[in-house]
Amino acid sequence: MADTALPRSPLGPAADRLAATTHASGGAVRLAELPFLAQIDLRLDAKGTAADAVGLALGLQLPLEPNTVVRAGELTALWLGPDEWLLVGPAGTQRDLESRIREAAGDEPVSVTDVSAQRTTLLVAGPRARDLLAHGCALDLHPRAFGPGRCAQTTLGRTQVVVVARDEPRAGFWVLVRSSFAGYLADWLLDAATEYI
CATH class of the missing domain: 3.30.70.1520 (Heterotetrameric sarcosine oxidase)
Known part of the structure; x- marks a missing residue:
């Protein structure tokens, strides 16, 4: 019998909490998963x-x-x-x-x-996105050092990630994280984002 199960996103269970943070922060921070890229x-x-x-x-x-x-x-x-x-x-x-x-x-x-199944992608956007990421990332995220069109392999909240500054400042960042650490990193981001709620 063929396996017809649809793929499940590593952060599917956290989708509502990510969206709630976006609403609670008044758009200061926007968090969402971009699954299955x-x-x-x-x-x-x-x-x-x-x-x-x-x-x-x-x-x-x-x-x-x-x-x-x-x-x-x-x-x-x-x-x-x-x-x-x-x-x-x-x-x-x-x-x-x-x-x-x-x-x-x-x-x-x-x-x-x-390596599509290896990682999922978190979108971190909004006016306070850089501040949120700076809480747990050693990179200099100032736009002069890490502006649009830049990427880096680094750690965020003790998790290995690839951070991508999107094309426009308002587009925010992609944070590519291994699927097995995605839940932990989502919890870390949600906790760090409470400062902006």
Whole structure:
């Protein structure tokens, strides 16, 4: 018998509490889960021919500057290391992304891994979003240091995360967290957000 169960979000049970915090803070902090985003870990030689071919196939050039983000349409590429990127796209697009990358790379050595189930994404937005994240993050989150188009692997509330400053200041941040730590981090954010309620 085929498994027909729908995927369950790691933060599904916390959705109401996240929304309640948004309302209680009067919009000063907005918390929500963006579940099931496609996430592909890509490793290749940034100076090799595959990098250009893959960029062309995806419709974006992979960011080469450390801790930067390139976005084209609904696809976002995060620089994680000199030869590693995380591609984030709409839910259900992981197979398409994988096949486009492999076809574009041809015989060039690449590593393409679907890590969509590994993490979930929390949206942290609102006028006090930076302040909220600063409670448990060692990064300098001031817009001059960590403005739109920046990303970093760091810890937030003692949890390893990837933080992404979205394209516009009002768009807030994505916090990509491992699914097994998502509940803990949501509780931590909800507790830290009580200051703004």
